[in-house]
Amino acid sequence: MMQQADPGLRKDLMQQPWALWWLQAKRLTQIELRRNLFSWRASWIYFLAFIPTLIISIHSIVDPHDPTSISDDTQVFASIVQLYYIRLGVFFGCLGIFSRLIRGEMIERSLHFYLLSPVRREVLLLSKFAAGSATALLLFVTATLANFALIYLPFGAAGRDYLFNGPGIEQLEAYVLIIVLACLGYGAVFLLLSMMFKNPTPGALLFLGWEAINPVLPSMLQKLSVASYLRHLMPVNVGVKGFIALLTVETEPVAGGVATLGLLLLITAVLLYSCYRIRTLEIRYTTE
Amino acid sequence: MNDLIVFENVSKFYGEVLGVNRVSLTIPPGITTLVGPNGSGKTTLMNLLTGLVQPSSGSISVMGLSSRDANKFFATVGYCTQFDFFPRDITGWQFLVDSLMLYGMSKLTAIQLAEESLQRVQLDKTAAWRKIDGYSKGMRQKIRLAQAIAHRPRVLVLDEPLNGLDPMARAEAMALFEALGRQGIHLIISSHVLDEVDRIADRVVLITGGYLIAEGNIHQVRQEVREKPMQVLVRCDRPEALASKMFAMNHCVEARLHPDGKGIFLRTGDVDQFYSILNEIATEGIVKIEAVAPADDDANAIYQYLIGSEGGTL
Numbered sequence: 168m169m170q171q172a173d174p175g176l177r178k179d180l181m182q183q184p185w186a187l188w189w190l191q192a193k194r195l196t197q198i199e200l201r202r203n204l205f206s207w208r209a210s211w212i213y214f215l216a217f218i219p220t221l222i223i224s225i226h227s228i229v230d231p232h233d234p235t236s237i238s239d240d241t242q243v244f245a246s247i248v249q250l251y252y253i254r255l256g257v258f259f260g261c262l263g264i265f266s267r268l269i270r271g272e273m274i275e276r277s278l279h280f281y282l283l284s285p286v287r288r289e290v291l292l293l294s295k296f297a298a299g300s301a302t303a304l305l306l307f308v309t310a311t312l313a314n315f316a317l318i319y320l321p322f323g324a325a326g327r328d329y330l331f332n333g334p335g336i337e338q339l340e341a342y343v344l345i346i347v348l349a350c351l352g353y354g355a356v357f358l359l360l361s362m363m364f365k366n367p368t369p370g371a372l373l374f375l376g377w378e379a380i381n382p383v384l385p386s387m388l389q390k391l392s393v394a395s396y397l398r399h400l401m402p403v404n405v406g407v408k409g410f411i412a413l414l415t416v417e418t419e420p421v422a423g424g425v426a427t428l429g430l431l432l433l434i435t436a437v438l439l440y441s442c443y444r445i446r447t448l449e450i451r452y453t454t455e
Numbered sequence: 456m457n458d459l460i461v462f463e464n465v466s467k468f469y470g471e472v473l474g475v476n477r478v479s480l481t482i483p484p485g486i487t488t489l490v491g492p493n494g495s496g497k498t499t500l501m502n503l504l505t506g507l508v509q510p511s512s513g514s515i516s517v518m519g520l521s522s523r524d525a526n527k528f529f530a531t532v533g534y535c536t537q538f539d540f541f542p543r544d545i546t547g548w549q550f551l552v553d554s555l556m557l558y559g560m561s562k563l564t565a566i567q568l569a570e571e572s573l574q575r576v577q578l579d580k581t582a583a584w585r586k587i588d589g590y591s592k593g594m595r596q597k598i599r600l601a602q603a604i605a606h607r608p609r610v611l612v613l614d615e616p617l618n619g620l621d622p623m624a625r626a627e628a629m630a631l632f633e634a635l636g637r638q639g640i641h642l643i644i645s646s647h648v649l650d651e652v653d654r655i656a657d658r659v660v661l662i663t664g665g666y667l668i669a670e671g672n673i674h675q676v677r678q679e680v681r682e683k684p685m686q687v688l689v690r691c692d693r694p695e696a697l698a699s700k701m702f703a704m705n706h707c708v709e710a711r712l713h714p715d716g717k718g719i720f721l722r723t724g725d726v727d728q729f730y731s732i733l734n735e736i737a738t739e740g741i742v743k744i745e746a747v748a749p750a751d752d753d754a755n756a757i758y759q760y761l762i763g764s765e766g767g768t769l
Contacts, residue, residue: 184526190559191559194553208543279507282507
């Protein structure tokens with residue numbers, strides 16, 4: 168039998184100013200997006216996102232693109248996503264974007280303007296997270312789409328056939344989902360780290376180490392990793408050996424849907440804890 | 456909703472460092488001056504009031520509201536901090552409109568209120584269109600003040616609002632504070648420039664070392680420190696004769712001639728007895744007294760007595 172929701176709680180929830188919170192969240196997100204995307208300080212994140220695009224562009228010009236090498240390029244693209252974007256590009260890009268949202272404002276001593284605004288702190292945090300996510304997604308999803316197009320379209324008819332009659336589009340969807348989840352997952356973690364530590368970079372490097380050793384940890388601990396969930400969504404396996412294999416992820420096999428749900432639950436848990444942290448956040452710039 | 460700001464036994468510790476200790480304070484509407492030396496706890500008190508820091512113990516209520524209810528609380532409260540920092544790469548106008556838009560108002564209303572607040576702080580609209588990074592200190596102070604008052608708060612908290620302003624701008628700011636005070640809002644000002652805020656303040660709160668040492672109407676507070684000698688200016692035709700008479704009757708501990716020679720500053724330990732004897736002298740006709748006024752019945756003097764620092768600009 169379904170349990171009835173507590174009528175007092177329901178009434179309480181109904182009485183909250185949801186429309187105002189939604190409006191404030193939209194406006195805060197707009198403000199943050201403007202600051203994230205149109206700033207010279209964000210140029211290095213553009214660089215992180217689009218450096219593979221530049222390299223692939225050069226490759227597409229100078230390489231003869233023999234139709235038989237499509238499978239090789241498919242492997243190359245899978246490696247770029249798994250070895251570069253997930254491990255380095257999105258990781259450090261999100262570190263830059265999300266740690267600036269709260270910690271950056273504390274360092275620049277401008278966070279108090281937000282905390283003195285008529286915005287519930289949870290709304291503020293989630294809006295900043297939304298803006299950071301939108302920034303990261305815009306850059307890294309655009310780069311992924313551009314990379315994908317630049318990999319396959321120079322093959323001409325064979326490339327188009329791979330995309331529309333072969334596994335191409337399905338792979339693209341999987342890569343986009345991976346990038347989206349990576350941005351949200353790393354974003355949530357770095358937002359929290361930036362509230363916990365004055366300098367989130369050492370914490371982020373520890374997290375990078377944690378992600379690297381995660382495959383050898385017990386299965387319970389593997390669930391506390393972003394990359395381990397993403398691995399199950401990879402449409403193409405990357406066969407690498409030696410030191411570089413540390414950048415790939417090998418974990419217990421899990422269905423794609425379960426991995427997506429697991430990562431979304433992890434993101435939700437991290438965001439809930441971040442909401443708790445921002446409730447108790449105090450402005451003490453002198454100790455920054 | 457009541458109209459009081461209430462601190463109930465509020466303490467704030469930063470680790471082992473004391474911010475404020477057991478402050479109990481009730482502030483009615485009007486202009487209240489927070490006075491104390493650097494590090495005395497003035498800013499902590501203001502940050503506590505606005506929820507930027509949380510009390511270690513005790514509770515704070517602003518017109519019955521808590522800072523945890525941000526929507527209602529910050530619609531009522533405006534705080535101009537002394538942090539001279541702004542969001543990066545932003546114009547003064549954008550700063551004002553962005554802040555106002557978070558109240559849920561339409562863009563048109565936000566623009567109207569932004570224009571109104573710029574007028575009130577007398578900051579040119581063309582200057583507001585420039586990036587804040589290029590502002591002078593006085594302009595930055597004005598734009599912060601404009602942002603704090605733009606949504607027409609009923610409680611306005613100003614931390615060192617006269618810092619960085621030139622004499623003309625100071626006079627304009629003081630006129631603005633006076634006008635806001637007349638509207639019946641709560642205006643809480645901390646300032647080192649006691650002479651200026653003293654002129655418009657209804658109440659004074661004296662704080663040192665994190666402890667509240669006196670609060671209330673300036674004249675009441677002065678009365679509370681009666682054991683300290685009080686200085687009275689007596690305008691009369693024969694100041695030297697008056698001084699010698701007072702010294703002879705053992706009710707004067709110090710005398711100083713007024714620079715124009717037509718009056719004398721007398722310091723007494725028992726002001727009631729002093730006035731009584733002064734009346735007798737006037738009745739006897741030895742000295743023709745034109746005017747009598749307390750010479751140090753202001754926040755500056757009270758501050759000097761209670762905290763032991765020199766007055767003037769601290």
